Amino acid sequence: MIKAEGLTKIFGSATAVDSLDFEVPKGELFAFLGPNGSGKSTTIRMLMGLLEPTGGSVEILGEEMRLDKTELKKRISFVPDTPDIIGKLSGREYLNFVAGVYGMQQEEYERELEYFLDFFDLEGRLDTLVENYSHGMRQKLVIIGALMHHPDIVFLDEPTVGLDPKSNRNLKNYLRAYTAAGHTVFLTTHTLSLAEEIADRILIIYQGVARNSGTLDELRAVAGKPDASLEDVFLELTEGG
Numbered sequence: 001m002i003k004a005e006g007l008t009k010i011f012g013s014a015t016a017v018d019s020l021d022f023e024v025p026k027g028e029l030f031a032f033l034g035p036n037g038s039g040k041s042t043t044i045r046m047l048m049g050l051l052e053p054t055g056g057s058v059e060i061l062g063e064e065m066r067l068d069k070t071e072l073k074k075r076i077s078f079v080p081d082t083p084d085i086i087g088k089l090s091g092r093e094y095l096n097f098v099a100g101v102y103g104m105q106q107e108e109y110e111r112e113l114e115y116f117l118d119f120f121d122l123e124g125r126l127d128t129l130v131e132n133y134s135h136g137m138r139q140k141l142v143i144i145g146a147l148m149h150h151p152d153i154v155f156l157d158e159p160t161v162g163l164d165p166k167s168n169r170n171l172k173n174y175l176r177a178y179t180a181a182g183h184t185v186f187l188t189t190h191t192l193s194l195a196e197e198i199a200d201r202i203l204i205i206y207q208g209v210a211r212n213s214g215t216l217d218e219l220r221a222v223a224g225k226p227d228a229s230l231e232d233v234f235l236e237l238t239e240g241g
């Protein structure tokens with residue numbers, strides 16, 4: 001579903017992402033972890049065809065990703081780390097727009113809307129202007145926009161920041177069920193308990209370079225900490241303990 005080969009991004013004299021190689025198969029919930037500034041967002045933007053790599057290549061759904069791959073991009077979606085939505089739209093106008101971009105049928109759209117409004121406790125809030133939404137409500141709106149058309153791959157950059165506990169739990173369950181149904185999820189987060197709970201496989205990037213990848217148990221073995229939390233394993237593998 002996702003294949004990066006020698007993926008590299010250089011900004012000026014700084015190498016943000018350095019020769020990254022990895023693959024994510026269909027139906028996997030893949031967590032991409034690393035400290036601040038390690039190159040996660042830069043990598044996601046290259047995988048999604050939003051940023052041109054300096055070197056290497058990206059294959060999405062078996063096709064080379066490039067900036068101009070509009071049809072391919074309709075099969076993926078993105079929850080960015082800041083929910084920036086034009087404030088002068090209402091929540092409904094925003095979602096109508098997204099449904100139109102992805103060519104959703106009206107019936108399917110209405111069904112999904114009903115489901116997600118209940119899911120995120122947003123009933124009765126959809127006709128409010130986005131500029132009057134709280135941070136968490138904006139985050140929910142962006143997540144609904146990214147999931148309601150059931151893309152083959154969804155990329156989520158820190159999706160749970162600002163979500164209340166119930167929404168957080170609902171989202172975790174949704175993502176697990178989503179991958180069980182054969183979709184693919186690529187997640188970055190600093191909330192290591194989230195990755196520990198839901199990820200099938202983890203890749204750790206440090207200063208732009210891939211450090212370790214595998215299941216939590218495989219990473220525990222590499223770190224020499226068989227019963228440790230992902231937080232302990234992560235700190236061991238990135239900071240040396």
Ligand SMILES: Nc1ncnc2c1ncn2[C@@H]1O[C@H](COP(=O)(O)OP(=O)(O)OP(=O)(O)O)[C@@H](O)[C@H]1O
Nearest residue numbers: 011014015016034035036037038039040041042043
């Ligand atoms: N447009 C840009 N121009 C110059 N440098 C950039 C640009 N975008 C990112 N960088 C640099 O690339 C490096 C990686 O940044 P990136 O945003 O990918 O990190 P990140 O792992 O997503 O961090 P965080 O966890 O803080 O979100 C950083 O050193 C950052 O300053």
